[in-house]
Amino acid sequence: MPTEPQRYSIGELSELTGVSRRTVHFYVQRRLIDAPLGKGRGRHYDQRHVDQIRRVRDLQRHGVPLGEMAGGGLARLAYGQPDSPSRRLAQSSEAEPPRLGAPELAPVLRVRIDDNVTVEVAQAVSLTPELIADLASAVSAIMSKHRGAGAEPAPAASLGPGTHQSDPSEPEEEEER
């Protein structure tokens, strides 16, 4: 007879995974992990949530930005695309973690152009709103050109990862530098 799956409260989940209650909530709201099971007072978490949180923490430790995991993106990164680095990571915890771009010493600021493109700029550069707008405009033009005629434009830019509704059919996120 199968045993009843273990059920966890948010406090227990927090203790098991070493992240705060607020972070569990934060991950759910950003769709980095599944919503709790049940409703109202019967709401709970299970082993799947424990595994998902551990995976998110792993990916974060290995430098994968939360923005790239958000909006269902974690599932896509981890399982959705056969050759995605995250899938390899998910399959083998021994694997060398993927690094996004070459290691750099200088701190950077990231300018998110749209859901698919983020530009990194050394913090020493004077990043004025005008420059941000020019950068966004130029990069968007390049992307449209390479997407070819008839390609749909990128979805409306989001304000943050929580509002990010990624379409899994979109190409893998990429970076320009």
Add this chain to the structure above:
Amino acid sequence: MTVMPVDRGRGGLVASISGQMTPLPAERVPLTGVRIDVVAQGVASAVTVSQRYVNLEKMAVEAVYSFPLEEQAAVFGFEALIGDKRVVGEVMEKDKAFDEYDRAMAEGDGAYLLDQDRPNLFTASIGNLLPGQQAVVTVKYVAKLERLGDQVRLKIPTTVSPRYIPAEQLRQMDPSEFDHLNPPTVPGGVPYGLALSVSFKGASTVTSVECPSHPVRVSTRGKNATVELSGPDVQLDQDLVVTFTMKDAGESALYLARDDAGDSILMLDVLPPRDVHRASVEAVFLIDRSGSMMGSSIQQARSALLLALSSLQEGDWFNVIGFGTQVDQLFDRSVAYADESLSRARAAVQSWDADLGGTDIMTPLTRILEAPAGELPRRLLVLTDGEVANEADCLALAGRHPETTVFTIGVGRGASDHLVRGLARAGRGQAEFVHPGERIESALMRQVARLTTTGLLEPRIDWGGLEVDLSAPAQLPPLYPGSPLTVFARVPGHGGTTSDADAQIALDDLAGRIEIALTTTSPECEVRMTAAADLADSAADAAIPRLFAREAIRDLEEGRAGATARGSQQRDRREGRVRDSIVELATRYTLMSSYTSFVAVEQREGEAASDLPPAELRRIPVALLADWHGSGVVAGLSMGKGRAQRMPGLASPSPHPGLCLEAYDECSASSIHGFTPGRGPSFSLDGLDSLVVASTGEPSAHADAALVVLVGHQRADGSWPLDDGLFVLYGVPGDRLSALATALHDAVGADADTTATALAVRLLRGQFADLRPQWHLAVEKAEAWLASRGLRVGVDDLWAALDHALRRWSLPYADGAGSDSPH
């Protein structure tokens, strides 16, 4: 901005900024407006921040808004008004509050949570805002008024700036904390605006009101003044700064109030005497040159530092260090203050830019504080915008090195008051803030005056036999001339007596005659005070118990109270005790703290609320700080956008109308008008032209730039060279300068340097009289040098001869000369 923590090896930060091309979809930003009402009177300002949320979407949303408050804020109220239903927040231990919030959300109730992420950064979560629903959330706090001489300064922050997070901290940081510290940031404005009103009541007649940050409407009547933003829906993209100047400086005072449990709270506000005695010191200037300092901040820093360098004296040692991710240290270790080292420092500072990367302040702080102390007392001055996430580490480091006194200046439109004030608290110094619309030089010179004072005045307080069960700050900082010190003490209620039966004192009987003695290590400063407050009256001032409790919590949060511990187990136990003490104080006085949050629940009935789909997160974007990274900066010592708004009829006209003395046509070709870009010929003064070109051409900027040039030519020993290229700028052409030198030589035997020095002093006292705080140390040094010249006549005769010659040639500054002149 999207949140993207990345490990970049040694480098840190990383905030990302939205580069989106599409306009912000306003319907997805449920925050529609912010209103701030300030009532400032007595010892504190009482502030109400109201945030209006409206859900225009078809599903329930959870709105999460991270916003700044003053670091001094004692947040005591949080409530939500939903239609005609008011729910009042309760203070709870942080995790309990969150559980309550999370549970309410799961059950479909309205849930409202307020967290403190930093003493100056808070996050409000509005859970389950239903389609079409509106909620007005209010946050209430009190903050001690910041007094400086006859002025009171209000600084209300409005946005959260991208900050530097060291890589190590980034790896360990709780993701939700990171999210709160880095709200989505958008350049070009947010779809909600700010309305603000300030009502001020001074201790004496208000003589002027200035707002260097925003256009405002001001009205005054006697001791009262009101200030309102002059446009609707102002962007929340920089601090609001208002300075009220009153007829008289306040006096030392003792206030008495009763808390809800019946205990008495004493608040002692001491204004130390202004006299200072100069001592030799090791002065280390640590200047933030990170990218966030670009624009007006680094320009301010450069000119201020040039003045500060001129204010040191022979006998001092000094060093100048710039930092970002890299550290640019002028000398390997501090060096003696002499002509050669001074010239090197001036040349280096003029070439400085904000080009050293992220604000990695720990590296240079560690290097400076851990260097072995020399014979001279070490005084560190840090100038920064403070946009870092590791404030706690910085404060702890300064606290571990009491042999170095730390002074700070926060610059820019949104300097982090937690780091800037916190470092000065931990380093037992003082903090100052300067908005780009204000003169940094004044603040800097006040700091230089403090850091060069003889042995610090260490205060001790005798509470007059009262049984004090808790006082704050736990460790009294030194007294600095002209800077008020505020101390709180709690005396248990009706049992407020000493254990000595003969000396039993019931506080209730003492109204009007409590004597508190504050003495210092120096016999020059002793303050004895008698309570002026009456218990019955003072009970009305509910701010005092809250201010006291916040100060006591701050002591605990910053490790200045509670036992010290060595081993890891001891440390854990100590942390537990500190946490318990904070929670106890915070719940008793209904206050936010690092371990407590406010939570309010709006019970919803009648519908199966918990069957609704989960609320969608709506992270409220914040506006990118105005001029962040130098955006929108015009070259200048003060910014165009934030020009000071003076109250009509009360502001005095600038005494430096262009500084060009029009009567002296022969000098106008190279007069001070040359400071205005594009006007007059350019000129070079030992490389100072870069500073000169940076002037906006505004009169006050002229005066500041002209002053920096003059003082920038003073030698380490206090003298000036007889440089006709210099003095012609101030209306004394070369031929007249030579004639002046000859006349003074014939009259009193003055040599060329003596003439130049006397003339420079006369110039400063006459032409720059209202900038006295900026030059008085330089003049003191010059006068000491003149006195040591061994003139064949007295120094008075030198001044008489100088005035005689100036009058004879109708040169400026004759008679002048001077209201401020002692001669």
